[in-house]
Amino acid sequence: MADTQGRYEVAFKALADGRHEFDFVLDDAFFAGIEHSMVGRGNLAAHVVMEKTEYMLRFDFEISGTVEATCDVCLGTFDYPVGTAEELIVKFGSRAEDNGEGMVVIDAADTEIDLTQWLYEFVCVSLPMRFEHPLDADGNPTCDAEMLEKLSHYLVSDAHTENNADSDTPASGSDPRWDVLKGLLNK
Secondary structure, three states: OEOOOOOOEEOOOOOOOEEEEEEEEEOHHHHHOEOOOOOOOEEEEEEEEEEEOOOEEEEEEEEEEEEEEEOOOOOOEEEEEEEEEEEEEEEEEOOOEEOOOOEEEEEOOOOOEEOHHHHHHHHHHOOOOOOOOOEOOOOOEOOOHHHHHHHHOOOOOHHHHHHHHHOOOOOOOOOHHHHHHHHHOOO
C-alpha cells in the first residue's frame, strides 16, 4: 500500500507479553507514500498502545493533529483538526485473513506487523464528507471573501426565480424544467 520503509512496523515477536507503547508521525511524507491518498498534506501524531498476549495483539490508536483540507464552499485551503481513537484486534492463525471491521488474523509465523494501512484508514474515516472553513467568534464564515462574492453572482435568488415564473415567456436560455431545481440552490 505504501512505501514507508518500515517506519510504521512493529516487531512484536521479540517483545514480551504485556503493554508496549509506540509513537508515530503522520506527515506529508506519510501521505505522499500512499497511492491515491485522500489526504495530500498533514501533521498528525499517533500514539499506539499494544497489549500483547500469547494468542493476539490489541492495538489502541489515538491520532491527533491537522490535515490540509480544501473548503467545498470557497475552494480555499485550511488546516482541519483531526482527533480520533480506534481499536484493532490482531489474532494469530494459520493463514492471514481479514475478519471484518476491527479484527484481523495474521499468520502465526509473522514477526512484525505494518500499521500503515490502519493509521491511514483511521485518519480518513475521521474526516467529514464535506469540508467548510470554520466560523469565527461572531459566527461568520471565514471563507475567502473574494470567492464568496464571485459565487454570489451565480446563485439564483428567490426574486429572480419569481420574476421568471411570473412572465409568460421563459428567460433567454432558461429551461422551465430546471426551475424547481434552481430553487433548491438557496435552501
